[in-house]
Amino acid sequence: xxxxxxxxxxxxxxxxxxxxxxxxxxxxxxxxxxxxxxxxxxxxxxxxxxxxxxxxxxxxxxxxxxxxxxxxxxxxxxxxxxxxxxxxxxxxxxxxxxxxxxxxxxxxxxxxxxxxxxxxxxxxxxxxxxxxxxxxxxxxxxxxxxxxxxxxxxxxxxxxxxx
Numbered sequence: 734x735x736x737x738x739x740x741x742x743x744x745x746x747x748x749x750x751x752x753x754x755x756x757x758x759x760x761x762x763x764x765x766x767x768x769x770x771x772x773x774x775x776x777x778x779x780x781x782x783x784x785x786x787x788x789x790x791x792x793x794x795x796x797x798x799x800x801x802x803x804x805x806x807x808x809x810x811x812x813x814x815x816x817x818x819x820x821x822x823x824x825x826x827x828x829x830x831x832x833x834x835x836x837x838x839x840x841x842x843x844x845x846x847x848x849x850x851x852x853x854x855x856x857x858x859x860x861x862x863x864x865x866x867x868x869x870x871x872x873x874x875x876x877x878x879x880x881x882x883x884x885x886x887x888x889x890x891x892x893x894x895x896x
Contacts, residue, residue, distance in 0.1 A: 760881035762790040763797055767885060770878070775805040775813060776829075782817045783826040793882030794837035798857075798868050800891045808891055827853055831894040837883045840866055840876035855894050868892065 764786055767773040776799055780786050789795065805813050816825045830853035838849070843861030850856050859868050866873040871890035878885040 760879075762882050763793070763795060763880045763885060764789050766878060766880040767797075767799060772801045772803075772887075773799055775802045776800060779805075779813075779817065779825055779829060782819075783822055783829050785826060785829055789833070789882075791882065795852075795883035796834040796836060796838045797883065797885050798832045798871070798873070798888045798892065799885050800832070800871075800888055801874075804871075804888065804890050827894060828891070831855060831857075831892055839884060840873065840886065851894075853894055857892070 767777055780789060831851050833852040834849050835852050843859055843866050847859040848856040857869055868888055869892045871888040871892060873886045874889050875887040
């Protein structure tokens with residue numbers, strides 16, 4: 734009886750440990766998590782064009798307010814193509830870093846009005862309440878997508894810094 738209990742416990746541990754290790758050791762970075770989601774192709778192309786992929790794959794932690802492909806498609810015609818040109822790399826980096834906070838902020842930590850500073854250096858108007866979370870007027874459509882180096886909140890519009 735004791736032997737079968739020990740064998741059962743050992744077998745359970747043998748199967749559980751790799752799953753636990755995969756869940757914690759193999760967690761994806763923010764860009765990898767976004768790529769796996771399948772709705773951020775334009776954002777990821779912009780991150781590459783701006784030279785920010787390595788930064789967003791770094792240690793962090795970061796919070797990324799990530800516009801979907803549909804959000805980028807809603808911009809005036811030609812905007813995305815123009816921003817992706819090599820000569821507009823600095824402007825593109827400014828826009829993208831305006832979507833990033835230098836800390837991991839879960840939606841449960843957002844209440845009332847908050848004005849966090851972005852990696853770009855400006856502040857965002859973040860509002861949390863019973864109706865959900867908005868960021869500079871954009872709605873968070875999916876919150877708290879965890880990555881190994883931070884968190885992604887999906888938004889329905891592209892945020893533009895002033896100036």
